[in-house]
Amino acid sequence: MTVTAEILAVGDELVHGALLDTNSKWIAGELEAIGLVVRRFTVAGDDPEQLRIVFAEACARADVVVATGGLGPTLDDRTRDVVAGLLGGPLWFDEPSWDHLCGWLRQRGRPVPDSNRRQAMLPPGAVPLANPVGTAPGFRVQAGLAQLFVLPGVPREMQVMLQGHVLPFVAAMPGLTPTAQLCLRVLGPSEALLGERIEPFMAPGRNPAVGITASGGLLTVRIVATAATRADAHSACAATAGELRPLLGDWLFAEGTAELPEIVVQRLARAGATLAVAESCTGGTIAARLVDIAGVSSVFRGGVVAYSNDSKRELLGVPAALLDTHGAVSEPVAAAMAQGARERFGADVAIATTGIAGPDGGSAQKPVGTVCFALARAAGVRAWTVRIPDLGRSFVRDRAVFEIWRALLREPLDA
């Protein structure tokens, strides 16, 4: 027995390609973690006829439906009306929700436009879900055989309300499938080669199920088990991981779902090493990803975005002679940038990137996509070049950032 779920995201801006739906993915992860089986996401526009069909179909198929969007105060926010139409009754005005909404706006010194009254209307039989970080309440209502939850589309509000209202309610439903997952992170083979190596584990219907996700040059082997209890599911995942590790050998570089920068920071912290960065074509992306990690200040000293030759000289002490002789995009300059950052930030380890992201700036000897890297330690500095395919500025930049994570995972860090 399983409890199935579907996720709906409502909004013209989504379905016409103006805004990216990140809510559905997040909700799916949270529901799966407590044992629901998510079958489908549907993203639809604000057209009431289309929306009514989408809601009706989802509520006919799944045990739990979580919908986001269309709860704003403006005329194109129609979710409340559509659900009321589906249930065949009128919207009703919820005084407590209105009081909260007025209080919220007044506390911020903002006027209370009449249009906001719309946000305190609920479909027949709906239970309001309080919004502690915004104006619009969500609601929960039985729609056919499904429990339908409707939340605001603003990610922050949706997340707080899913965790505060939806997950506790759903976690108490009978029939949840105890689930566990375990991820093995792989660096080295192509997806096809990895798939061949672990093929027997990927047969359909296997429990634990094993799948491969390729994302940004990185491969993740995702093991998902269902069992009678959460503990049994964990054990099953662990057993499968035990069988997979010998097959992966050196390809395996980490376990868990942490992003690459976090795995790098963990490695540096374990080695008691501090890091500084000297970025040119990666523009601060490496520093920005590091600073995203809570507690990184014990590892990360800082960095320079040396986007011009002047700044490479002034901020990092790269000798003018090197720049003149070899050019900014060269291994000697990358090495000097890394050494300069290491000294100026007093770090154990420093990395540097300097390259041609495009579309302009390429030449015959140094085409667009040529990026030089360096890693400086007390023992010395190593510099190398990668010819990244010219598949656009963002691609070159992202591939260069990935090369730094790869180097910081694989290169020796000790003095």
Add this chain to the structure above:
Amino acid sequence: MTVTAEILAVGDELVHGALLDTNSKWIAGELEAIGLVVRRFTVAGDDPEQLRIVFAEACARADVVVATGGLGPTLDDRTRDVVAGLLGGPLWFDEPSWDHLCGWLRQRGRPVPDSNRRQAMLPPGAVPLANPVGTAPGFRVQAGLAQLFVLPGVPREMQVMLQGHVLPFVAAMPGLTPTAQLCLRVLGPSEALLGERIEPFMAPGRNPAVGITASGGLLTVRIVATAATRADAHSACAATAGELRPLLGDWLFAEGTAELPEIVVQRLARAGATLAVAESCTGGTIAARLVDIAGVSSVFRGGVVAYSNDSKRELLGVPAALLDTHGAVSEPVAAAMAQGARERFGADVAIATTGIAGPDGGSAQKPVGTVCFALARAAGVRAWTVRIPDLGRSFVRDRAVFEIWRALLREPLDA
């Protein structure tokens, strides 16, 4: 008459919340731009039964269906089989696709695993769509009354193939609705207040349609018109924009779909001003967004990510006395950081951020979310503080980045 489209994204990792679907949004934008009306996205897992239903339903509803994912070489890649089942015939082996695939792998010095043979199999009646930047061909096939296009899920491959194969084919279909859009960018009011101001324009069924998207503190008024010709649609959008501008007044800060950083760079370029950045809690995010913009090197000199007090002193020349007296998160230190960056990078304008992103580091006087900003010009430096709500490290950082864009859009830049 309209040509409707639906978009499918296939993959367990998507529907179980492990990976974010960015393809569907991108495809929707491209299809809408040539006049299709996108009705729905569906994201489904790899289960063959579920997938068959999803494909069958979409092909029964829409004129054009674009599906991504499930074309890899491993056992969990089932799209080819599902479509063949839907069409009621066997897969067939396409020799030219196989030759391309082998050549692609050999050229990269990689082995050709047998599992890749799967990728050269096509459903009955399907026309292969060559993949110039990867191994798996896509395909086009008539499925019921729909033209079904299936592309790889790897974003880069999908984008090249959509533009190379799908858009030209679809652009030639009869009945496309000439469409145009125009965006007005608004900074100032809440979404509700803006919605009240322009309410008559947002009535359902209006052509041009007017909608409001709220994203990252920014509001976009999106005007979309359909008409007999593209030129007429453009005129209709322009006419509506003409009626809206007086209603928006000072709230209107830009037009078009450029992201904020690009609008900022355009403003700086028009003023002939160069920029340097001194970032602490924003960690390089501002620099990274700027470097994303082609041609930014004429405006952006570079930046420092001064993540420690030492680096604020060493790299930016912030006096130790200021740090001791006021602390790193203070207006005097922010001002000194901006002035230091301005001098060291030889820029006309410099900005600085220094704050407490959390979860640690807060105090009674300076709770988590306290961020100090500064903008330095030849005429002097202005520093100010914003108390950002503590809604997580990423939220504080993003709000701080947004505050810098706002300042660079609204503050005077001249000497």
